[in-house]
Amino acid sequence: MAQAAAHPAPTGQTTSRPATSGPATLARAAVGESEFDRDTAVVRREEGVYDAELSAGWTIIHAVNGGYLLALLGRVLGDALPHPDPFSVTAHYLTASVPGPAVIRTEVVRAGRTLSTGQATLYQYAEDGSEVARIRVLATYGDLDAVTDEVRTTALPPAIPPLDQCLGTEAGGDVIPGSSAITERLDIRLDPATVGWALGKPSGKGEMRGWFGLADGRDPDPLSVLLAVDALPPTSFELGLKGWTPTVELTVHVRCRPAPGPLRVAITTRNLAGGFLEEDAEVWDSADRLVAQSRQLARAPRG
């Protein structure tokens, strides 16, 4: 397993890129050969037990991003369960993960004909070597290639301006102090209507919208969708709140396999109350299909 500090260049691809480059300007990393794939890779130690190395490349300040962790656990369950694709994944974030080694212990709860349900818990190691639970995931998997083509949706894609009219997250560099390595690995372009926070003028609306891609141009798949739902700045920034918004629980429904090309992500918070808020995210693909719906419960920043 690759260590977090050593990212070998994928065969036939380049990983060098300017920080402001977009997916359209890059030689694209293929699915399976991207930095995202290497950093979410796991090694099966024995039946149901996997070793992983949480990469420092997906941190916000010092914390490992929750969407990256979800994608890694999603990959584990795709191996441990008889079905390949996440249909419904719920994660409870127990303690803050840090870059370094981790072990994931899984359980097949039920293996059905079209759906199977499993559980995965990610542990890291205390100084005395004991295991500390970081995240517990309960998920139902299926085969997205086996779902019917029927679509009767009333949902409409979010009104996000074209990619070249949206703004890179570097605009918010002074708002998120400290090292945020993850921003180098993502190509996020925010809707100008939801970047007031970066200019000291938050809209007051609980909305965050933007284009989402991986910086090395890798096309989306169900695993990167698990990352996408928790990769934009928190809606609380546009509510005028600074500081950390730690996720308590996050559930994602992946509804179809995403088409190639950048995703659009729209996040809404309607109820900030009692020190908690929800973030509802929709993910749309380049074919204008609703790929995923997610909701998280998070602690509201005190700021």
Added chain:
Amino acid sequence: MAQAAAHPAPTGQTTSRPATSGPATLARAAVGESEFDRDTAVVRREEGVYDAELSAGWTIIHAVNGGYLLALLGRVLGDALPHPDPFSVTAHYLTASVPGPAVIRTEVVRAGRTLSTGQATLYQYAEDGSEVARIRVLATYGDLDAVTDEVRTTALPPAIPPLDQCLGTEAGGDVIPGSSAITERLDIRLDPATVGWALGKPSGKGEMRGWFGLADGRDPDPLSVLLAVDALPPTSFELGLKGWTPTVELTVHVRCRPAPGPLRVAITTRNLAGGFLEEDAEVWDSADRLVAQSRQLARAPRG
């Protein structure tokens, strides 16, 4: 523990009621003394293991209602965890529960200062006595009395006509064939705008709205809220689909302790695709507060 077939009258209360009676016309059953409380009661067999009797009184046709099961499991976790109230509860429905004995095995995943996380799995017994998993729940609990009073919400209560202008579910008796015992235990009054299905004229919109109460007048609490999010007819009826909409996964966030009086529940489906649909529910209390948000992933009926 009371058997499903024997519901003793609660002390000082009456359970006799006409099928069409509403909460305003009844002597109210107190929280803790209601049929709902008796039928979700469990007996601790040993540390972390609970015995229950799934009541036939909460079935739709032959299946035990998912919201009733969620409430029962919610009661178990409130006993097993150091915190009393469900904040985020996710249930994966594995196999169909039937009235009769069940055992619930729990695990404390993490006990924190303000939140704790636990798991519960409900099993029933196969003919050979082996345990068959019905539902697995992963949940984070806290203390709703300890959350701050701060409310900064943009969510608005659903536009539902006054209770006396809404319609009892008996209107749909011919649409849900067979015995639906649960309708006698609930006092649901549907918004006339979402009962077209019962008259053979579904609206085509994925919406279902109504007032929710327990038929014996018991006031709502966080456990009955877990029931409320899965108690209305499915939105698929208004989409013109008949038949069963089995829940794959259901997550509820309880955001505050409900005020006394009937609840309003509004359910929306935006994406029916690939043989699955989501149901988003909001629960509002008599004080116009957003008490809970839920989302479920369900299989779409074939009809």
